[in-house]
Amino acid sequence: MVHEVTLRASNPTVQSLVGAWLAESRLAIPRSVALVIDVAPLPEPVEDSRAVFQAGRVAIRTRGVTENAVLDWGPGLGHAVIEPGSTKARVTVTEAALARPNEFLRSFVLNVCILLVRRVGLHHVHGATLRDPLDRGWLLVGTSGSGKSTTTALLARHGWGMGTDDCAFLVTGSRPSTTDVVAWRERLALRDDAHTPFDHDGGTPLAARGKTGWFAEELGATWVPRVTPAVVGFTSVSANGRSSATSIRASDALSRVMQCSPWVALEADVADEHLGLMAQLVEQAQCFRFELGRDLFSRPELLLELIE
Amino acid sequence: MTMLYSRHPDLRVTAVDGEGVVLHLGSRQYFSVNETGVTILDALKQPSSIAELVVAVTDHYDVSADAAEQSVRRFLALCNESKLLHVEER
Numbered sequence: 082m083v084h085e086v087t088l089r090a091s092n093p094t095v096q097s098l099v100g101a102w103l104a105e106s107r108l109a110i111p112r113s114v115a116l117v118i119d120v121a122p123l124p125e126p127v128e129d130s131r132a133v134f135q136a137g138r139v140a141i142r143t144r145g146v147t148e149n150a151v152l153d154w155g156p157g158l159g160h161a162v163i164e165p166g167s168t169k170a171r172v173t174v175t176e177a178a179l180a181r182p183n184e185f186l187r188s189f190v191l192n193v194c195i196l197l198v199r200r201v202g203l204h205h206v207h208g209a210t211l212r213d214p215l216d217r218g219w220l221l222v223g224t225s226g227s228g229k230s231t232t233t234a235l236l237a238r239h240g241w242g243m244g245t246d247d248c249a250f251l252v253t254g255s256r257p258s259t260t261d262v263v264a265w266r267e268r269l270a271l272r273d274d275a276h277t278p279f280d281h282d283g284g285t286p287l288a289a290r291g292k293t294g295w296f297a298e299e300l301g302a303t304w305v306p307r308v309t310p311a312v313v314g315f316t317s318v319s320a321n322g323r324s325s326a327t328s329i330r331a332s333d334a335l336s337r338v339m340q341c342s343p344w345v346a347l348e349a350d351v352a353d354e355h356l357g358l359m360a361q362l363v364e365q366a367q368c369f370r371f372e373l374g375r376d377l378f379s380r381p382e383l384l385l386e387l388i389e
Numbered sequence: 390m391t392m393l394y395s396r397h398p399d400l401r402v403t404a405v406d407g408e409g410v411v412l413h414l415g416s417r418q419y420f421s422v423n424e425t426g427v428t429i430l431d432a433l434k435q436p437s438s439i440a441e442l443v444v445a446v447t448d449h450y451d452v453s454a455d456a457a458e459q460s461v462r463r464f465l466a467l468c469n470e471s472k473l474l475h476v477e478e479r
Contacts, residue, residue: 332408332421339410339419346417356403364405
């Protein structure tokens with residue numbers, strides 16, 4: 082049985098918009114979670130003294146799954162509540178919010194989904210997932226602008242399988258004592274002014290983001306929904322144009338994964354599970370600091386040579 | 390009167406390859422600690438005096454009690470600065 086993020090929206094436009102986006106994500110989860118979305122004026126704000134976790138323009142207040150989680154997208158655009166122990170989020174958005182579909186989906190609803198799927202064992206990390214020609218799983222972790230997407234696009238064009246260029250989830254592995262990484266499927270997005278090793282023909286313009294996007298298949302790659310990483314790389318752009326790989330200690334790798342998976346500190350009662358998955362990940366994989374240069378454009382196989 | 394030290398309840402310590410990363414869920418800060426730090430933090434699961442922490446270190450490492458005490462005091466001071474400890478009197 083396929084489990085998914087189920088959706089019930091009172092507004093047909095929202096049902097269609099969010100429904101298509103969720104269907105596209107093909108997120109595999111161990112049991113279903115639910116989104117219920119209404120378009121209506123937001124409820125009156127309630128005093129809430131809990132610490133705020135700020136994700137872009139979304140303010141998140143939660144201390145654990147045994148109390149409610151509240152997300153506010155603002156000012157005055159959206160409000161969501163997940164009741165204690167529940168895997169259902171009740172979301173309210175205003176008419177004005179619907180004029181910003183990209184932010185509505187990729188910031189507000191995505192953050193609601195990230196919190197929901199934590200309750201069924203998926204823990205978000207900013208990372209790209211790939212499968213190399215030797216059938217090994219890769220996770221490239223890094224902040225925006227660190228070269229993840231360009232490198233993922235390049236490798237996808239050269240025979241690697243790809244899952245995502247940014248939105249991934251740590252889960253208990255399908256083999257004993259492993260952590261797997263599940264991809265949220267969406268278009269790999271490159272800035273229109275980005276220097277890339279290929280032209281942007283065939284991509285879909287993502288006007289609101291100033292980017293062009295491709296699904297894996299549009300890059301000639303196979304979409305890979307899940308990998309067991311044997312290589313974890315922390316990416317940055319090389320200043321001198323030359324690529325390099327430096328092996329790093331597991332504890333250093335753990336700190337770096339935490340930096341790109343800040344939800345770990347959000348809810349005490351699931352933090353142990355999240356930390357356990359991270360620790361397993363950095364122990365099962367070879368961990369590297371990658372400086373990514375333009376020499377990869379002409380010789381993508383260099384990345385494999387650098388880790389040998 | 391003896392001071393007893395224990396880990397703040399919001400602290401999570403994850404050890405990999407002997408070293409560790411400490412996450413404070415309240416402040417959302419995290420820190421790397423060395424192998425000795427992991428040993429002391431492990432002992433701090435229970436309220437412990439400095440003398441008890443010194444024993445925990447000398448049980449694990451071939452160091453003198455004086456050197457271990459210096460390490461323990463230094464480590465506790467660092468932890469205190471970052472509000473990682475609960476301190477009580479016995």
